[in-house]
Amino acid sequence: MDNYPFAAKVIPVVEEVLPAARAAGIPVIFIRFGLRGSRVDVAAGNQLIRGLHGAGTLFHEGSPETLVHARIEPLPGEAVVLKRRASAFAATDLDRLLRA
Numbered sequence: 001m002d003n004y005p006f007a008a009k010v011i012p013v014v015e016e017v018l019p020a021a022r023a024a025g026i027p028v029i030f031i032r033f034g035l036r037g038s039r040v041d042v043a044a045g046n047q048l049i050r051g052l053h054g055a056g057t058l059f060h061e062g063s064p065e066t067l068v069h070a071r072i073e074p075l076p077g078e079a080v081v082l083k084r085r086a087s088a089f090a091a092t093d094l095d096r097l098l099r100a
Helices: 005-024 045-055 095-099
Strands: 030-032 080-083
Touching: 030 095, 080 095
Parallel strands: 030 080
Antiparallel strands: none
């Protein structure tokens, strides 16, 4: 979090509301971002994704930076959606999870 100043403001808020959501029985779904190291999911015309992939392994799905922060990590059974585009709905099962 030290490398990402914006997270310093977000994590404490999530830490505060997460227990309340869980206690109320509200399903908790985590979204994380990661690209395949092979570049197979990088379209030639998508400059944003190409740029992120070109940043080295920082945004690769196995990188520690792409994991849910340890201070708010998912409990067993909570869903974690791996997105590869700006939208968490693009080519993921988020819609199905929300409708379940």
